[in-house]
Amino acid sequence: MAAPANLLQGTLDLLILKTLTLGEKHGVAIAQRIAQVTGGTFVVKPGSLFPALHRMEEAGWLTSFWGESDNNRRARYYQLTRAGRQQLKAETREWGRISLAIAAALRS
Amino acid sequence: MIWTSRLTSLWRNLVHRGQKERDLDEEIRAYAAILEDEHAARGLPPEEARRQALIEVGGMEQVKEHVREVRTGALLETVGQDVRYGVRTLARTPGFTVAAVLALALGIGATTAIFSVVDAVLLRPLPYDRPDRLAVVLTRGTGPVAPGNFLDWRRDASSFERMGAAEAWGTNLGGDGRPEHVEGVRVTSDIFPLLGVQPQLGRTFSADEDQAGRGQVVVLGHRLWQRRFGADAAVVGRSITLDGVPHVVVGVMPKGFEFPPFWATGAELWAPLPLAERAGSRNGQSLRTFARLAPGASLEKARAEMATITGRLEREYPGTNRNVVVRGLDDIVVGDVRSALLILLGAVGFVLLIACANVAHMLLARASARHKEVALRAALGASRARVIRQLLTESIVLAAVGGMAGVALAAAVLRALIAISPGNLPRLETAGLDPRVLAVTVVVSLVTGIAFGLAPALQASRFDLTGALREGERGSTAGAGRHRLRRLLMASELALALVLLVGAGLMIRTFVALRRFDPGFDPRRVVTAVVSLKGSRSEEPGRRLTFYREVLDRVRALPGVVSASAINHLPLAGDVWGFPFQVEGQPPSAPGESPSAAFRVVLPGYFQAIGLPLVRGRDFTDDDRLGTPGTVIVNEWLAQRYWPGADPIGKRMTLDDLDQNPEWLTVVGVARNAARGQWAAAPDEEMYLPLLQSRLYLEREGGPFSFLTLVARTSTDQPAALGPSLRTAVWSVDGNVAVSEVQTMEEVVAAATSSPRFYLLLLGSFAAAALILAALGIYGVMSYSVAQRRNEIGIRMALGARRGDVLRLVMREAVGVVAIGGGIGLAVALLLTRLMGALLYGVGATDPITFVGVGALLALVALLATYVPARRAIRVDPLQALRTE
Numbered sequence: 001m002a003a004p005a006n007l008l009q010g011t012l013d014l015l016i017l018k019t020l021t022l023g024e025k026h027g028v029a030i031a032q033r034i035a036q037v038t039g040g041t042f043v044v045k046p047g048s049l050f051p052a053l054h055r056m057e058e059a060g061w062l063t064s065f066w067g068e069s070d071n072n073r074r075a076r077y078y079q080l081t082r083a084g085r086q087q088l089k090a091e092t093r094e095w096g097r098i099s100l101a102i103a104a105a106l107r108s
Numbered sequence: 109m110i111w112t113s114r115l116t117s118l119w120r121n122l123v124h125r126g127q128k129e130r131d132l133d134e135e136i137r138a139y140a141a142i143l144e145d146e147h148a149a150r151g152l153p154p155e156e157a158r159r160q161a162l163i164e165v166g167g168m169e170q171v172k173e174h175v176r177e178v179r180t181g182a183l184l185e186t187v188g189q190d191v192r193y194g195v196r197t198l199a200r201t202p203g204f205t206v207a208a209v210l211a212l213a214l215g216i217g218a219t220t221a222i223f224s225v226v227d228a229v230l231l232r233p234l235p236y237d238r239p240d241r242l243a244v245v246l247t248r249g250t251g252p253v254a255p256g257n258f259l260d261w262r263r264d265a266s267s268f269e270r271m272g273a274a275e276a277w278g279t280n281l282g283g284d285g286r287p288e289h290v291e292g293v294r295v296t297s298d299i300f301p302l303l304g305v306q307p308q309l310g311r312t313f314s315a316d317e318d319q320a321g322r323g324q325v326v327v328l329g330h331r332l333w334q335r336r337f338g339a340d341a342a343v344v345g346r347s348i349t350l351d352g353v354p355h356v357v358v359g360v361m362p363k364g365f366e367f368p369p370f371w372a373t374g375a376e377l378w379a380p381l382p383l384a385e386r387a388g389s390r391n392g393q394s395l396r397t398f399a400r401l402a403p404g405a406s407l408e409k410a411r412a413e414m415a416t417i418t419g420r421l422e423r424e425y426p427g428t429n430r431n432v433v434v435r436g437l438d439d440i441v442v443g444d445v446r447s448a449l450l451i452l453l454g455a456v457g458f459v460l461l462i463a464c465a466n467v468a469h470m471l472l473a474r475a476s477a478r479h480k481e482v483a484l485r486a487a488l489g490a491s492r493a494r495v496i497r498q499l500l501t502e503s504i505v506l507a508a509v510g511g512m513a514g515v516a517l518a519a520a521v522l523r524a525l526i527a528i529s530p531g532n533l534p535r536l537e538t539a540g541l542d543p544r545v546l547a548v549t550v551v552v553s554l555v556t557g558i559a560f561g562l563a564p565a566l567q568a569s570r571f572d573l574t575g576a577l578r579e580g581e582r583g584s585t586a587g588a589g590r591h592r593l594r595r596l597l598m599a600s601e602l603a604l605a606l607v608l609l610v611g612a613g614l615m616i617r618t619f620v621a622l623r624r625f626d627p628g629f630d631p632r633r634v635v636t637a638v639v640s641l642k643g644s645r646s647e648e649p650g651r652r653l654t655f656y657r658e659v660l661d662r663v664r665a666l667p668g669v670v671s672a673s674a675i676n677h678l679p680l681a682g683d684v685w686g687f688p689f690q691v692e693g694q695p696p697s698a699p700g701e702s703p704s705a706a707f708r709v710v711l712p713g714y715f716q717a718i719g720l721p722l723v724r725g726r727d728f729t730d731d732d733r734l735g736t737p738g739t740v741i742v743n744e745w746l747a748q749r750y751w752p753g754a755d756p757i758g759k760r761m762t763l764d765d766l767d768q769n770p771e772w773l774t775v776v777g778v779a780r781n782a783a784r785g786q787w788a789a790a791p792d793e794e795m796y797l798p799l800l801q802s803r804l805y806l807e808r809e810g811g812p813f814s815f816l817t818l819v820a821r822t823s824t825d826q827p828a829a830l831g832p833s834l835r836t837a838v839w840s841v842d843g844n845v846a847v848s849e850v851q852t853m854e855e856v857v858a859a860a861t862s863s864p865r866f867y868l869l870l871l872g873s874f875a876a877a878a879l880i881l882a883a884l885g886i887y888g889v890m891s892y893s894v895a896q897r898r899n900e901i902g903i904r905m906a907l908g909a910r911r912g913d914v915l916r917l918v919m920r921e922a923v924g925v926v927a928i929g930g931g932i933g934l935a936v937a938l939l940l941t942r943l944m945g946a947l948l949y950g951v952g953a954t955d956p957i958t959f960v961g962v963g964a965l966l967a968l969v970a971l972l973a974t975y976v977p978a979r980r981a982i983r984v985d986p987l988q989a990l991r992t993e
Contacts (some may be wrong), residue, residue: 038249050132051177073138
C-alpha cells in the first residue's frame with residue numbers, strides 16, 4: 001500500500017460527495033470505495049472521515065440515518081442532499097480549473 | 109438553506125449534546141464492528157479480526173474529539189467545558205485561588221477606581237455643546253482681562269463665532285431668616301449661546317439685559333433651585349432678593365450644568381454683566397473671557413489673529429495688551445491636574461502589572477505540579493492549542509473572579525477617594541462605576557488574565573510527552589526555561605516596585621517638607637469668618653466703620669477670644685489682588701510696567717490676631733484714619749527688593765490708584781513674609797494698608813469692597829467651637845449681614861496643603877501594595893527554587909559543603925536578580941520621576957536620599973524574602989534529601 005497522500009484541503013469533501021452520488025453508504029463503505037477508486041492512493045482513516053462527514057452534514061450537504069448493513073449490523077448511512085449535489089458540481093468545476101492550472105504550470 | 113441547517117445543527121449540538129454524543133459513540137462502534145465482520149469474512153480468526161479493526165479505527169477518544177472540534181458551536185462548547193473545568197480546578201486549590209484572586213482584586217480594583225476618576229476629570233467632555241471648540245482668552249493664560257480690551261477683541265476677532273465675558277460675583281440671597289451668601293457669576297448675554305446649553309426652564313439673558321439698569325434678572329443653577337426653591341417650576345417669573353434688591357428669576361439651568369468650569373467654580377446663579385460704562389477701562393482687570401471658534405477656524409488661527417489685534421491695541425494703549433494667551437477650555441480646566449492623574453494611573457498600572465507577575469509566578473509553580481495532568485491530557489488526544497486554550501481559560505476565569513472582587517473594592521476605594529480628595533479635581537463628584545468604567549474593567553480583567561496566563565500556559569504545554577510521564581513529578585526538560593521565566597518575572601516585579609517606591613518616597617519627602625512648611629503666621633487657635641455687608645443697611649458708606657468696630661468689640665468680648673481683627677483677603681485661602689505702586693525716589697515707571705504687590709487691607713490688631721510678627725516698626729492704630737498722613741506696612745520681601753540694605757521705616761511709596769489722587773504712604777512697619785495663594789508658590793511682595801484710611805473699603809459702593817474676613821485668636825485648642833458665637837456677634841449688630849466660610853486657620857492651611865497629602869496617600873498605598881506583592885513574589889520563587897534543589901543541596905552537604913557555602917550558593921542567585929531588577933528600576937525611576945515635578949515641594953525629582961533609601965529598603969526586603977527559604981534549605985538533612993531521590 002502506497003503511503004497515503006496528504007489530502008489537499010477540500011479534496012476529501014469532493015471524494016466523499018462523488019462516492020455518495022451512487023446512493024447512500026455507511027462509513028466503512030465510503031472509506032473502502034475511496035481507496036478503491038483512487039487505486040489505494042487515499043486511505044481515509046476514521047480520524048479524518050468522521051469529522052468530514054459530520055462537518056458536511058452540518059453544512060447541509062449530507063443527511064444521515066440509522067440503517068442495516070449487509071450483515072444486518074446497525075450502521076449510520078449518509079446520503080447526498082440537493083445542496084450536496086450542487087456543492088459537488090461546484091467543487092468538480094473548481095477541481096477541473098485547479099488541475100488544469102497546475103498541469104499547465106508543470107508543463108511550462 | 110445552508111444557514112438554517114447550521115442553525116439547527118447549533119441548536120442540536122448545544123441542547124441535545126447527550127444524544128449527539130451517544131449517536132457518535134454508537135456510530136464509531138458500528139464502524140469498528142463492520143470492519144471486524146469484513147476481516148472475519150476474509151478468514152481471519154475472530155480475535156485477530158477484532159484487533160485489526162480496532163487498530164484501523166485508531167484512538168476512539170481522539171476520533172470523537174476531532175468530530176467535536178468540527179461541530180458548529182464547538183468553540184462555544186469547549187469554552188463552556190473549559191470554564192467548568194477551570195472553576196472545578198480552582199475550587200480544589202482554595203489557598204492558591206484566594207491568594208491569586210486577592211492579588212488580582214487589588215490590582216484591578218485600584219486600577220478601576222483611579223480610571224473612573226481619570227474618566228470623570230480628564231476624559232469625559234465638559235457639559236457644553238462641542239466643548240472642543242471652546243477657548244479662553246486670558247492674560248498670561250490664567251489672569252483676568254479688562255472690559256475695554258474684551259469689548260475691542262469681541263468687535264475685531266473673526267476667528268471666534270462668539271465671545272463672552274464672566275466676572276466673579278457673590279451675593280446675599282435674602283428670604284426667610286438670615287441671608288445666605290451664594291456664589292454666582294455675572295456673564296454677558298453671549299455666554300449661554302456660546303456654551304450651547306439650553307435652560308431647563310424659562311430663558312437665559314437677552315442682549316438688551318447687558319445694558320446697565322436693565323439687568324435685574326437672574327438664572328438659577330439646578331442645585332440652588334432644588335435647595336432653596338424646592339424644585340418649584342413656578343419660580344420662573346418670581347422675584348427674589350439679592351443684596352437687598354429684587355431680581356426676577358428668568359430661567360433654571362439643567363442638572364449637571366456648571367459654569368465656569370475653572371476659577372470661580374461652584375457658581376449657583378448667573379446675572380447679566382453690564383459693561384458699557386466700564387468700556388474705557390483697560391486697567392481694572394476682572395473679566396474672564398470665553399470664546400467659541402468660528403467654523404473652520406483653528407486655535408492656531410485664533411492665536412495668530414489675537415496676536416495681531418493685541419499688538420495693535422498695545423501700540424494704542426501701551427501696557428494694556430501684553431501676554432494675552434488663547435487656550436483651549438479643556439486645557440485650562442484639567443491642565444493642572446492632568447499630569448498628577450496620569451501619574452496615578454501609571455502607578456496603579458504598575459501595581460496591576462506586579463499583581464500579574466505574582467499570579468504568573470503562582471501559575472508557573474502550579475503548572476509544574478500539573479505537569480503530569482497536562483501530559484495525560486495530551487496522551488488522550490488533546491492538541492497543544494487545546495491545552496493552552498484550557499489553561500488560558502482557567503487564567504481568565506481567575507481574572508474574572510478577581511475583576512468582580514476588584515469592582516467591589518473599587519466602589520469602596522472610590523468613595524474614600526472622593527471623601528479625601530483635595531478640592532482641585534474638577535467634576536470628581538461625578539466619578540462612578542458607570543458602564544463605561546465597567547467596560548474598561550472587563551477589558552482590563554481579560555487582558556490581565558491573558559497577560560499572566562499566557563507564559564505559564566506556553567511553558568506548561570511545551571512538554572516531552574514520554575519524558576514527563578516517565579520522570580513523574582521530578583523536574584523535566586522544561587525546568588530550565590521555566591526558571592529563567594521566573595527570574596525574569598522576579599526582576600521585573602522588583603523594578604516596578606522600585607519605581608513606585610521612589611515615587612512614594614519623593615511624596616513622603618514632600619510631605620515632611622510640608623510639615624515643616626512655615627506659613628509665616630501662627631495658624632493655631634485662630635478662627636475666621638467672611639462677613640458680607642452687601643444689601644444690608646451697614647453697607648452704606650457712613651455706617652461701615654461703625655459696624656466693623658461694633659462687631660469687633662463684641663467678638664473681643666466673647667469668652668475665649670484673645671484678640672480679633674479683620675482683613676480683606678485671608679492668606680492661603682482668599683483672593684490675591686495685585687496692585688501697582690511707585691517707590692519714592694525712583695524714576696516713575698512706564699504705564700503698565702509699575703511694580704506690583706499683593707493688596708491687603710487690614711484693621712488694627714490684625715498682625716497680633718493672625719500671629720504674623722512685625723519684624724520692624726509698628727502696627728496700625730485707630731489714629732491712622734482718613735485725614736491723617738497715609739501709612740503702609742510692607743512684608744520683608746518687598747522691603748528687601750525696593751530698599752535693599754536700607755531701613756524701610758519712613759520710606760514712602762504711592763499706589764497707582766484708579767480713582768484716588770496719588771498720595772504718599774509712609775512705611776510704618778515690616779511684617780514677616782506670609783505664605784499666600786498656592787502652598788508651593790514662592791513668597792511675593794505684599795503691602796498692608798489700613799482700612800481706616802481706605803476710601804475704597806469705607807466708601808466705595810458696589811464692587812467687592814464690602815467684604816471682610818474676621819480673624820479671632822482664641823485661648824482654646826478647639827477654635828472651631830467659637831464659630832457659632834462669632835455669627836451671633838455679627839448678627840447682634842446687623843441681622844441682614846451674611847456670615848459664611850467659618851473656618852479655623854488650621855483648616856485653611858490643611859486645605860492649602862491637601863493635594864500633596866492626597867497624592868502621598870495614594871502613591872504611598874500603591875507603593876506599599878507593590879512592596880508586599882513583590883516580597884511575596886520573591887519569597888515564592890525562592891521557596892520553589894530551594895525546594896527544587898533539595899537533592900542537589902543534600903548531595904553537596906553529604907559531600908562536605910558547609911552551611912555557609914550552601915547559603916551563599918542560594919543567595920547568590922537572588923542577589924543577581926535583585927541587582928538587575930533594582931538597577932533597571934532605578935534607571936526607569938530616574939526617567940519617570942521627572943514627570944512628578946509639579947507634585948513635589950522641598951525635594952528634587954532625583955533626590956539622592958530617596959533613591960538610595962528606597963533602593964536599600966527594597967534590597968533589604970528582597971534579601972529577607974530570599975533568606976528565609978535559604979535558611980530552610982541549609983537545615984535540610986542530607987540523608988532525608990537523598991532518600992527522596
